[in-house]
Amino acid sequence: MKNTYLTALALIAASAISLTACSQEDPTLEDHANQQLVEQEDMAENEDNADNGDELSKNEEDEIDNEDPAEESEDDMEEQEEETASIFGNQEDTVYISADRLTVRADSREESESLGSLVKGNEVKVMNEAKIENETWYQVAHHNPTVNEGWISSEFTVSNLNDLHSISSFDNDELNEFFTSPTLFEENTIVAYYGHPNSEVMGIVGRHPVKELxxxxxxxxxxxxxxxxxxxxxxxxxxxxxxxxxxxEIYKMNYDLVMSYIEEAYERGALVYIDHQMGRHHPAYSIREILSFLRYPNVHLALDPEWRTDKPMQEVGHVTGAEINEVQGIMQDYLLSNEIPGTRQYVFHQFVEKMIHTIEDVTTDYEQVLLVHNTSGWGSPEGKKATHDNTAEATNIPYKGFKLWYHFSDQPGVHYDDPLMTPEQVLELEPQPGLVIYQ
Structure with missing residues (x-):
């Protein structure tokens, strides 16, 4: 498994596509090959790949603390339920997996056929319930086509997201309203640090502990x-x-690791963008894998068309205008059906024309979803400005972003902007980016 993750990091490094001389040509395979020569850091073994259908016995699943909660009055409980509903939306008939990995079975028996597994934080809808001796089983529905429906033990689920958190709640009403305001993007420049916590090469996020970051x-x-x-x-x-x-294939970040950043960011007044590179998966499937993070008021979502391919490093991936609209619709439906208030951003990246097919078909008619078209790629200021001019031509997507690359290493294959544009230069771009990402 270790070599697989090292390869994944090499693929990420390969996403640095030169924009020097305003080139819009495809990156060469030689350039991609050079990326693989970069010395990579080890990434922690993936504990939460829900596509892995390995059967786990009940004894192998993480033990869940089942201590009785302190007694509370009915008024206190009702008040807490109302607060939870206002923060996380409607959680009726919804449960969340609390074990690191939980087997989904064909029926409500531990010895029945394993259909696959779910991982901590996965959100499922309860369709039916069965009591077998002293144990309760749920028949659940999940977006994963390999385990779309099946039975799980209720022992390893919680019905309230607060039960999965290390902080007490996301209950700062003023902050929540600010984070989800429909005018947040227009009235502010959002400045983001990019990467994976376990990789220095992938971006600045992996170069510092979260508090220092x-x-x-x-x-x-x-x-x-x-x-x-x-x-x-x-x-x-x-x-x-x-x-x-x-x-x-897709390596997915551990749920507890993701939540540690969401929680710390919330307490420090910061947003979090959750990005999925899609790989061989359809955009609709990929966005559904991260939808439940929208229950947290400081979270927005992103997909990266460059890596929507089953041949990474051999070709640059793409999405279509219709698929971008479909993702917006899925996000909006999720927000509405779960009564989650406010506006959320959906970010997608582009550095060459072929990454977005039929971009003219993209619409922004989704009231709770703000679409952000982000200019990606490394290079000189002149080359980056030229690429931004190209993305600006998609006037049907008025909200734009812009990505910058810090110098990290002079090793072959590690790319960076030279020189790095200043905030003043970035803000002079037309249209002015509302999201600025530093890798």
């Missing part, structure tokens, strides 16, 4: 605040949750 992030956001007194500046962490693997 946010300290640096706030300083960078402050520089944008100082450069434009007509707007505020909001810090954000951009996490690559789903990392492409050879053959288009």
């Amino acid at each position: 946010i300290d640096l992030l706030v300083e960078t956001a402050d520089s944008y605040d100082a450069a434009d007194d007509s707007k505020g500046a909001v810090p954000a962490i951009y996490l690559v949750y789903g990392t492409v693997q050879p053959g288009g």
Whole structure:
């Protein structure tokens, strides 16, 4: 498994496509091959790949603390339920997996056929319930086509997201309203740090502990605040949750690791973007894998078309305008059906024209979803500006983003912007990006 994850990091490094001289040509395979020569850090073994159908016995699943909660009055319980509904939306008939991995079975018996597994944090709808002796089983529905329906033991589920958190709640009403405001993007420059916590090569997120990272992030956001007194500046962490693997498989970040960043960011007044690279999977499937994170008010979602392929490093992937619209619709339906308030962003990246087919078909007619078209790629300021000019031609997508690459290493295959554009230069771009991402 270890070599697989090292390869995944090499693939991420390969996403640095040169924009020098305003080139819009495809990256060469030689350039991709050079990327693989970069020395990579080990990533922790993936504990939560829900596509892995290995059968686990009940004894192999993580033990869940089942201590009786303290007694509460009915009024207190009703008040807490109302607060939870307002923060996380409607959780009726919904449960969340609390074990690191939980087997899904063909019927409500431990010895029945294993259909696959779910991982911690997965959200499922309860369709039916059965009591077998002293144990309760749920028949559940999940978006994963390999385990779309099946039976799980209720012992390893919780019905309230608060039961999965290390902080007490996400109950700062003023902050929640700010994070989900429909004017957040227009009134602020969102400044994000990009990467994976376990990889220095993938971006700045992996080069600092989370508390130190946010300290640096706030300083960078402050520089944008100082450069434009007509707007505020909001810090954000951009996490690559789903990392492409050879053959288009996806390595998924551990749920507890993701939540540690969401929680720390919330307490520090920062947003979090959850990014999925898709690989061989359809955009609709990929976005559904991360939808439940929208229950947290500081979370927005992203997909990266470059890696929507089963031949990473051999070809640049793509999505269509219709697929972008479909993803927006899925997000909006999820927000509405679960009564989750506010507006959320959906970010997608582009550095060459072929990454987005029929971009003219993209619409922005989704009231609770704000679509962000992000200019990606590394290179000189002139090349990056030329690429941004190209993305600006898609006037049907008015909200734009812009990505920058820090210098990290002079090793062959590690790319960076030379020189790095200043906040003032970034804010002079037309249209002005509302999201600025630093890798």
